[in-house]
Amino acid sequence: MAREDDLLSVEHLQTHFFTDAGTVKAVDGVSYAIKKGRTLGVVGESGCGKSVTALSIMRLIPDPPGRIVGGRILLEGEDLVAAPIRRMRQIRGKDIGMIFQEPMTSLNPVFTVGYQIMEPAVLHLGVSAQKARELAIEVLAKVGIPAPEKRVDEYPHQLSGGMRQRVMIAMSLVCKPKLLIADEPTTALDVTIQAQILDLIRSLQAEVGMGVLIITHDLGIVAEISHDVAVMYAGKIVEYADVQTLFKAPTHPYTIGLFHARPKIGEHKSRLATITGEVPNPLEFPSGCKFHPRCPFAMERCKREEPPLSDLGGGHAASCWLIQEGRPATLAQAAAMLEGKQP
Numbered sequence: 001m002a003r004e005d006d007l008l009s010v011e012h013l014q015t016h017f018f019t020d021a022g023t024v025k026a027v028d029g030v031s032y033a034i035k036k037g038r039t040l041g042v043v044g045e046s047g048c049g050k051s052v053t054a055l056s057i058m059r060l061i062p063d064p065p066g067r068i069v070g071g072r073i074l075l076e077g078e079d080l081v082a083a084p085i086r087r088m089r090q091i092r093g094k095d096i097g098m099i100f101q102e103p104m105t106s107l108n109p110v111f112t113v114g115y116q117i118m119e120p121a122v123l124h125l126g127v128s129a130q131k132a133r134e135l136a137i138e139v140l141a142k143v144g145i146p147a148p149e150k151r152v153d154e155y156p157h158q159l160s161g162g163m164r165q166r167v168m169i170a171m172s173l174v175c176k177p178k179l180l181i182a183d184e185p186t187t188a189l190d191v192t193i194q195a196q197i198l199d200l201i202r203s204l205q206a207e208v209g210m211g212v213l214i215i216t217h218d219l220g221i222v223a224e225i226s227h228d229v230a231v232m233y234a235g236k237i238v239e240y241a242d243v244q245t246l247f248k249a250p251t252h253p254y255t256i257g258l259f260h261a262r263p264k265i266g267e268h269k270s271r272l273a274t275i276t277g278e279v280p281n282p283l284e285f286p287s288g289c290k291f292h293p294r295c296p297f298a299m300e301r302c303k304r305e306e307p308p309l310s311d312l313g314g315g316h317a318a319s320c321w322l323i324q325e326g327r328p329a330t331l332a333q334a335a336a337m338l339e340g341k342q343p
Contacts (some may be wrong), residue, residue, distance in 0.1 A: 007076060007211040008034040008057070008179055014070035015049075015056045024282045026052040030073070031309075034179065034228075034271035037205065039212040041226030041243070043219065043258070047279055048232040051101065054181050055211075058098055059088045075179070094124035097172030098181040104164060107156040113140075113167045114152030117174050124175045139170040143200055145259075162193035169197070172206060180205070182214045184219065198225050211317045221260060223247060231255045234280055234290035237309065242317040251318040289321070297322055305336045 015027040027049045034040045039260065042050050048161040055061050057073055059080060073080040074272065075095060092098075098104040109117060117139060118132035127135065133152065140148035145165040156164055172180060182201065187193040202225055205212055212248070214225060222229055222243065229246045231254065239252040250256050257275040277294035280286055286293055292302040301321050309319045 003033070005035055006033045006074070007036045007287065008213070009074040010057070010071070011074070012071040013053065013056060013073065014068065015052055015061060015066060016069050017066045019065055019283075025235050025285070026066075027056060030232070030235070030237055031071075032237065032240065034211040034213060036178070036211050037209045038227045039067055039205065039214060041222040041224055041229045042215050043217060043222050043229060044086070044212065044232035044234060045217065047282070049235040051183055051234055053232075054098070054183055054213065054215055057181065058096060059083070059085070061292075078197060085201050090124070093120040093177070094175045095177055095180065096179045097175070097177035099165075099168045099172050099183060099185045101184045101187060104156065104161075106168060107164060112153050112155055113159065114124045114154075117167070117171050120171065121174050135174055136170070139174045140167070141168075142204070143173070144196065145170075150210060155265055162189055162196070165189060165193075165197060166200070169200065169204075170301075173208075176208050179211045179213065182212065184216055185214065186216075186218075194221075219258065231258070234285060235282065236290065236319070238291065238320070239318040240309070242314075245314065245316050249316075251312065251316070252291075252320050253322070253325065254291050254298050255318075257294075275320060289319075314331045 010033070011031050012088045013027055013030045014025070017024040017026055030049070030053055032040060032262050042053070044050055056068055057080065059323045061068065066170070068081055071081065077093065080091070112138045114133060117136040117278065118129065120134040121127055121135050122129065135154050137148045140151055143150050145163055145166050150204065151159070151163075156167070159167065169185075180201070185201070186197050189197065198221065201212060201214075204210075214221070216222060224296070228242050229240070230237045231246075231252065231275050234252050239246065239250065239255045244256070250259050254275070261275060275294055275340070280290060280293070288304050288306055289295070289298070289302045294297040301319060307321045309317045310323050312323065
């Protein structure tokens with residue numbers, strides 16, 4: 001349940017897509033909360049529902065075929081699911097900023113980057129065009145773009161990938177939102193630019209005190225920037241903890257598998273470790289725990305009953321029957337079992 005100090009509270013969110021082939025339960029009962037000044041990292045394989053959850057918060061799910069069919073999304077107590085579309089247009093850009101996954105397709109190629117940054121400032125802050133231009137130049141400088149007075153009049157195709165990503169951040173921050181949603185903000189960027197983008201988000205968060213929701217499949221980014229972590233699989237959160245707890249003591253077999261699959265410095269293996277099997281078809285999710293066909297620890301109960309998200313104490317929770325039946329004690333022990341060895 002939402003707490004008074006929660007900036008954002010997502011409660012039992014269900015977002016489904018109704019297709020000719022059947023109903024796709026892309027998000028199926030997701031709950032998490034973000035406090036002001038804190039960052040939640042949402043991690044998981046492609047297709048697990050991370051981006052659909054973010055688009056649901058922004059109320060940008062295309063209808064048809066998609067629709068939020070259950071749950072609540074509370075922004076400082078206001079339910080965004082029940083908000084009329086006119087109210088959502090006021091919230092988008094002003095109270096919630098979003099960095100979309102691919103800047104080249106998110107930026108309009110026929111308008112200058114300055115115009116695209118100025119537009120939300122004029123709409124939401126009610127400033128003049130001249131003042132909006134000054135704000136655009138100021139925020140371009142803040143996100144580290146050189147010669148912002150010149151770049152403000154350039155078009156997206158004239159900028160590099162890293163600079164376009166910075167423009168997206170500038171657009172999302174010009175109105176100083178309460179919440180920033182960053183969907184794969186460093187995709188396709190080289191490692192030095194990735195580090196700069198993460199440092200930028202962290203410094204701007206410290207400056208304005210906003211909450212941040214960062215969506216990624218990279219555990220290194222999670223470790224670098226997140227305070228709390230939600231691990232998603234097949235439309236559900238399977239583990240939730242603060243970042244130190246998760247990296248020190250991952251509990252759910254899927255989380256353990258993700259950690260085991262990371263490349264490790266100093267190890268020279270011919271192949272990286274993988275999680276066996278494939279992500280299930282969302283039209284034909286397995287019964288019981290959705291991860292059980294790929295899980296080396298699966299029991300008969302896992303095939304029949306879906307485990308609840310159980311509280312492990314200290315804000316750590318996981319949805320796995322092994323919690324009650326006797327789970328692996330250490331990551332090393334679990335990793336050995338994943339490789340088919342005796343711990």
